[in-house]
Amino acid sequence: MRMEALIREKLSQLSPGQKKVAEFLLMKPEQSAFLTAAQLGREADVSEATVIRLSYALGFNGFPDMQARIQQQVLKKEGLSVLEQETEADSLEKEKSLFASVLDRDVAIVRQLATSINEADIWQAVDWLNEADQVLVAGFRASYGAAHWFSFVLSQCRGHVQLLQGAGDMPEKISTLTDRSVVFILSYPRYSRDAVQTAECAKNQGVRIIAATDRPLSPLGQLADLTFTTEENLTSMFSSNTGLQSLLNLIMVGMTTKNKEHVQARSQTLERLYTTQGIFVE
Numbered sequence: 001m002r003m004e005a006l007i008r009e010k011l012s013q014l015s016p017g018q019k020k021v022a023e024f025l026l027m028k029p030e031q032s033a034f035l036t037a038a039q040l041g042r043e044a045d046v047s048e049a050t051v052i053r054l055s056y057a058l059g060f061n062g063f064p065d066m067q068a069r070i071q072q073q074v075l076k077k078e079g080l081s082v083l084e085q086e087t088e089a090d091s092l093e094k095e096k097s098l099f100a101s102v103l104d105r106d107v108a109i110v111r112q113l114a115t116s117i118n119e120a121d122i123w124q125a126v127d128w129l130n131e132a133d134q135v136l137v138a139g140f141r142a143s144y145g146a147a148h149w150f151s152f153v154l155s156q157c158r159g160h161v162q163l164l165q166g167a168g169d170m171p172e173k174i175s176t177l178t179d180r181s182v183v184f185i186l187s188y189p190r191y192s193r194d195a196v197q198t199a200e201c202a203k204n205q206g207v208r209i210i211a212a213t214d215r216p217l218s219p220l221g222q223l224a225d226l227t228f229t230t231e232e233n234l235t236s237m238f239s240s241n242t243g244l245q246s247l248l249n250l251i252m253v254g255m256t257t258k259n260k261e262h263v264q265a266r267s268q269t270l271e272r273l274y275t276t277q278g279i280f281v282e
Contacts, residue, residue: 003029003070006058014057017050025070033071037063049189064098106242109231113243117228117250125210125226126254130158132182132208136173138164139186140194146241147186150248156270157255157263167194170201179206186212186244187220199223212244 007022014022024044025032032040038048055066129135135154139147151163164173177183183202187195196219202209203223211224214231221227230243256263274280 003073010058014054015050017044017046018054018057020044020046021051021054029070030074033067033074047189102240106240109240109243110246113230113246117247121226121228122250122254123258125228125251126258128182128208128210128226129154129184129251129255130259132160132180134160134162134177134181136162136164136177136181136183136202137185138170138183138195138198140167140192143186143188143192143195146244146248149245150184150186150252153252154255157252157259157266159266164198167197170194170198174198174201174205174207177202177205177207179208182208182210184210184212185220185224187218188214188241188244191219195220196223212247 004026007026011019011022021040021044024040028043031043035043037051041048041051044051052063055061055063058066060066060069135158137147137151137154139145139150148163151161155161162173164170174183183198185195185199199209199211199220200223209224209226211220211227213220213224213227213229215221215229216227221229228247230247
C-alpha cells in the first residue's frame with residue numbers, strides 16, 4: 001500500500017503530533033526520504049519520539065522501515081529500479097549496520113555531553129546533594145529505572161535518601177522535606193504528569209529541585225532550580241538512556257571525590273552490615 005493510502009487509512013488513529021509528521025511526509029516526500037528521525041521531527045516541529053511512534057502507528061517495524069518505503073516510492077517515481085528482495089547476506093549486513101549506527105549514536109551523545117556540560121553546575125549539584133538534610137529521587141515510567149539506580153548509589157554515599165516509588169505517596173514524602181532538602185527528578189519524553197506534579201509540590205514546599213531532562217524548557221526544566229539536559233538515542237519506539245546514565249555517573253564521581261572520607265566511612269559501615277546480614281553470595 002502506498003504511503004498516501006496508508007496515512008489516510010490510519011489518520012483517525014494518529015495523535016495531533018503524528019498528524020503533523022504525516023502531513024509533512026505527504027507534502028515533501030523527496031525531502032522526507034533522506035532525513036533522520038530527529039531532522040524530520042524538527043521540520044515538522046515535533047519530537048523525534050513522535051516521528052518514531054508514527055512509524056509504528058502506520059504498521060511499520062520502526063522508522064528505518066518507514067523511511068525505506070518512502071525512499072522506494074521516490075525512486076520508483078523517478079523511474080529508478082528498486083530491488084524488491086535482498087539476499088540473506090545483504091540482510092545480515094543491514095542488521096550489522098543498524099546496530100553499529102545505534103552504538104555510534106550513543107558514542108556521539110556521550111561526546112556531545114562532554115563538550116556541553118557545565119562543570120560548575122555539576123559541582124553545584126554535588127554541593128546541594130551533600131549538604132541536604134534529605135534527598136528525594138523521583139522518576140516515573142521510562143525514567144524510573146535510572147531513578148532507582150541513582151537513589152541506590154546515592155544512598156551508598158550518604159543517608160536520608162528516598163526513592164519516590166509512585167505518585168500515590170508523593171504528598172506524604174514531600175511534606176517531610178524542608179528548605180534544606182533536595183528533590184532530584186528525571187523526566188524525558190513523553191513527559192509524565194506525575195513528574196511535573198511532584199516538582200510543583202516540591203517548589204511550593206520551598207524545596208530545591210534538580211532536574212535531568214532533554215531540554216531546558218521542558219515542563220520539568222521550567223520548574224527546576226538546576227537543570228541538566230542530555231539527548232536521547234531514539235532508534236525504535238524506546239529511547240536509550242546512555243546520556244542520562246553518563247550524567248548521573250558524573251554527579252556520583254563528584255560526590256565521592258568531594259566527600260571522600262565520609263563516603264569511605266559509610267561504605268565500611270555498610271560492608272559490615274552486608275556481611276552480618278549475608279546480603280551477597282561471595
